[in-house]
Amino acid sequence: MKPEILLVEPMLDLIEARLDEAYLVHRLYAANEQEAIEKARPAIRAVVTGGGTGLSNDQIDRLPALGLIAINGVGTDKVDLVNARGRDIDVTTTPGVLTDDVADTGIALMLSALRHIARGDRFVREGRWAQGDSFPLGTSPKGKRLGILGLGQIGRALGRRAEAFGMTIGYWNRSPQSDTGWIAFSTPRELAANSDVLAVCVAANPATEGIVDVDVLEALGSEGVIINVARGSVVNEDALLQALRRGTIAGAGLDVFVGEPRIREEFFTAPNTVLMPHQGSATRETRIAMGEVVLANLHAFFSGEKPPTTVN
Numbered sequence: 001m002k003p004e005i006l007l008v009e010p011m012l013d014l015i016e017a018r019l020d021e022a023y024l025v026h027r028l029y030a031a032n033e034q035e036a037i038e039k040a041r042p043a044i045r046a047v048v049t050g051g052g053t054g055l056s057n058d059q060i061d062r063l064p065a066l067g068l069i070a071i072n073g074v075g076t077d078k079v080d081l082v083n084a085r086g087r088d089i090d091v092t093t094t095p096g097v098l099t100d101d102v103a104d105t106g107i108a109l110m111l112s113a114l115r116h117i118a119r120g121d122r123f124v125r126e127g128r129w130a131q132g133d134s135f136p137l138g139t140s141p142k143g144k145r146l147g148i149l150g151l152g153q154i155g156r157a158l159g160r161r162a163e164a165f166g167m168t169i170g171y172w173n174r175s176p177q178s179d180t181g182w183i184a185f186s187t188p189r190e191l192a193a194n195s196d197v198l199a200v201c202v203a204a205n206p207a208t209e210g211i212v213d214v215d216v217l218e219a220l221g222s223e224g225v226i227i228n229v230a231r232g233s234v235v236n237e238d239a240l241l242q243a244l245r246r247g248t249i250a251g252a253g254l255d256v257f258v259g260e261p262r263i264r265e266e267f268f269t270a271p272n273t274v275l276m277p278h279q280g281s282a283t284r285e286t287r288i289a290m291g292e293v294v295l296a297n298l299h300a301f302f303s304g305e306k307p308p309t310t311v312n
């Protein structure tokens, strides 16, 4: 008998085929499976879920045999790690393999915001170029200061890329990171005050919720641009929307939002704002690599070994 697992959201076909080979997979997102899932609950020993989706404590309560939550991503903000540990449930993530793609997304958002790429696309399609309308000048990244909020693997990869654009790099991190040679600032506000572009890369948790607040945005200033490839909850969205509307910051490039995918409508009309639908790690190569890590964790768990990338 194959072990039973619950898949909360779809993965690449080739990864799902590998899951089906080894496990009896119940798909939470498949409308025709709901009855089967209800029956299977007592037998489900592992759940695979997305970083932005996680698994609630209520869902955990309804899975009495659960021993593994394998997150297909690095964010752990949607799983209560302490509760999981207390119930002897391992939680795993997919560290390392998505670093480069998320950092690339940060650079893409930065360049889009500085050089008005998305706006240029609309300008051409709407025929405004042909009509001779004027298009605003952009801002060169060269010689500008990138402030990285949260110097984990993604923040570091973003900083290395930005160096190639001729930017100087500063950062704020909860614990000091002296090996980069980049300028350390002691508060997010101080970092923002010394940055032209503020890149939010910090992990979401209760300590970082709303860490980018009115004060930080005010310190970033009217020429400053904010990029977020972390989580929407790290930024106070009321403060951000107000700063964009009033022009007290110059623009934003955002891949993540509170309440995504149903984000606040004010973002649709916010000036100089580039929006992406949480695609930081969404390349075929990286989604395959992430799937391999999920499979390795499942196989270890069902062989009675410690899953290799356990985080709790």
Ligand code: DGY
Binding pocket: 050, 051, 052, 053, 072, 073, 074, 075, 076, 098, 280, 281
């Ligand atoms: C992550 O790694 O958590 C990404 O946001 C994908 O969900």
